[in-house]
Amino acid sequence: MWARPWPRPSASVPWRQARASGTRSLRGPEGGRKDIERRKEKREQEVKGPVASDSARQRWEKNEARLLSPYAQLSSRSRGRQREEEECPIRPAFQHDRDRILHSKAFRRLIHKTQVFLSPWGDHYRTRLTHTLEVSQIGRTIARGLRLNEDLAEAIALGHDLGHTPFGHAGEDVLDEILADGFCHQEQSLRVVEVLENNGAGLNLTLEVRDGIRKHSKGRGDFLVAADEDGPLTLEGEAIRAADVIAYVNHDLDDALRAGLVRAEEIPAECRRVLGETHSRRIHTMVSDLLAQSQDRPHLLMSEEVHRATLLLRDFLYERVYLHPLTIQEMKKATGVLRELFSYFIRNLEEVPEEIRRINAGGPAERAVADFLAGMTDRYALTTYERLFLPQPWMIF
Structure with a gap:
């Protein structure tokens, strides 16, 4: 049977080696202030100020090293691409990846793929493309608030649903039932960027972006990464995993209210009390809480109250929207x-x-x-x- 597209034998850095050398090797009790200071010292030893002979890319990379969090993934420390290639003199690695995804055929097709409602007549319902853009906006906000690499977060966000089927998760379920090895959109998105785009050559993205695409979703599981979980390699990958959920629970609720499937007063009281009464307030609450709880930490956290309300809102959507008889x-x-x-x-x-x-x-x-x-x-x-x-x-x- 066909082989899963991850890891690919052509990758420049073996998967296990990449995992072992991950930026965020310290979690749980080993993290904390001592870990941050150690990272800062190492960063300061490596960084030198820009010089006249530096390219635009090199100047940007040095700025990253000075300004970003010790837990951020630096462009200059990427684990590499599937195939070696000459570096762009202007764009850092993750910005280059973002641009390749943005110009891909698979990205353009997202505009006519379902988010929740099949082929809606209204002009304001979300599509897979608008969902992707909302994930990107929320993900970049999280990245900026935590001084992470915004280019990496944006690249993962723009690529995370490239392999999604038509008709949303209904299409995914059909292929999962038919194929002997199963089907999930995360791995298909990875297959798109590694194999299917560019006449079979793929987009030759960095390992960090491919990893973030593959691990952006855990279905109905907890979107926050547990300390012992094999989560994304980078904190930027975790940011997009959270941004994906924050985006869809809010915009799917907004579309459901517009479609008349639910009424505002039917939203669970705890969700309205903790998260807010409006679309923008709910997003603000979730993002602000995540930023407040995650500063100077090796993985993302939410307060128990906001986390519970977010999961409750997602469960409400499954019951009243995704599994609605219509x-x-x-x-x-x-x-x-x-x-x-x-x-x-x-x-x-x-x-x-x-x-x-x-x-x-x-x-x-x-x-x-x-x-x-x-x-x-x-x-x-x-x-x-x-x-x-x-x-x-x-x-x-």
Whole structure:
């Protein structure tokens, strides 16, 4: 069967070695003030002021070393890319990664992929692209508040959902059921940047960005990383994992209120009391609390009260929005569309784009079809289904 895309044998630094040499090797009782002072001393020994011969990138890297937190991931200390390449004289490594993601085809397709509501007619409902931009904004705010690397946080945020299927998590569930090795959008997002983009060459991103993309979600599990958990390598990766949840629980609630699925007074009283009564106040409370609790710490924290209210709000959304009978009804239609398309393209593999067949040459047909379907937008999937399975009008002259 097809191999999971992580870790890739072409990576310049082995995964285990990278993990062992991670920036944040000290957690729990070994962290704290002594750890911070040790990091500061090491940083001061390495940093020299900019000189006239420095490139724009080198000047930026030295500024990072002077200004960022001891727990931040410096661009100059990246563990490397999948393939070695000449460094850009202007952009640091993570800014370069962000730009590559921003200009990718997969990023452009996010505008026509579902967040929660399938093909909504209203102009103001979220899509997978607007969700990504909101995660990026919240993630950058967290990074700035903790003096972390904003470029790294933004790159992870912009890439975290590139592998998401059409029709949201309904599409993900279909492929997970069909494929023998399962399917999850985190690993598909990684596959997009490592394999599928750029005609099979991938985007050649840094290990830190790829790691953050892969570990940005834990489903309905706790979004805060436990001290003994194999979480993201960087604190920036943790920031985006938190930003993802903060973004979707708030904007999905906003869309649900707009759609009439829930009323404001039905939001749990504890959530309204602790987090606030408005969309902006809830985001402000979550982000401010996380920043206050996480200063000079090796991983992110929230106060017990705000953390509990955030998880309660997420549970409320699952019960009243994601698992609402109307939502389930539409999702069943969407899963039916994808099942029919999968079955058709397995029987007619020659109709899968040549580029995808070439990338998957020698592998199972199911993998090629899954890559094709996962890359579809909602409207492309519906248009393809209509072309293949519904009668077309005849042109009579």
